[in-house]
Amino acid sequence: MRLIVDRDRCEGHGVCESAAPDLLELDEHGDLVLLAEGELAPEHRQQAADSVVICPVAALKLEG
Template sequence: MKLLIDRDACQGYGLCHIAAPVLVDLDDAGYADVLGSGTVPAAERNRAYEAVASCPARALAVQE
């Protein structure tokens, strides 16, 4: 499973980082960056789904 971010759609709300700080960081301008390769460890799957659901811009997606 991978967490994907559409950087063009990201509006910098930061809610994904609040939901999944282990998976998503914010750059200096406040836009989301996937940490590492984007591969979601099994223990963080629920947080990945929470991050996707929390994004008002629909900039995140989970790829199974």
Template sequence: MTRLHLDTNRCEAHGLCEQAAPDLVHLDDDDTLIIDVPGDLDADHLDAARDAVRACPVTALSLVE
């Protein structure tokens, strides 16, 4: 299965991933990115996760198998 991974050291809280996949990730009040679906992604979430990964300008998000 595939899951969404966040490199917290790279994340700059641009929020583009949140715009691309609001059901999967969000920025909290401290501008910390939270992955709302931390485990394996189902088929319904996989396309949105790919969009979030592509949207990140600092490549802080990735998909891992």
């Protein structure tokens, strides 16, 4: 399972960062940075799922 960011949709609200602090952060420009790219570790899957649900512009999705 991988977490995917649609950079065209992302508006940098940052609520996903609060749901998945081990996986996501906003940089100094307000751009979302994936801290864990590729296959998610089992202990990060719930955070990833929470971030997908909480994103106000549906810019995140889980794949795989």
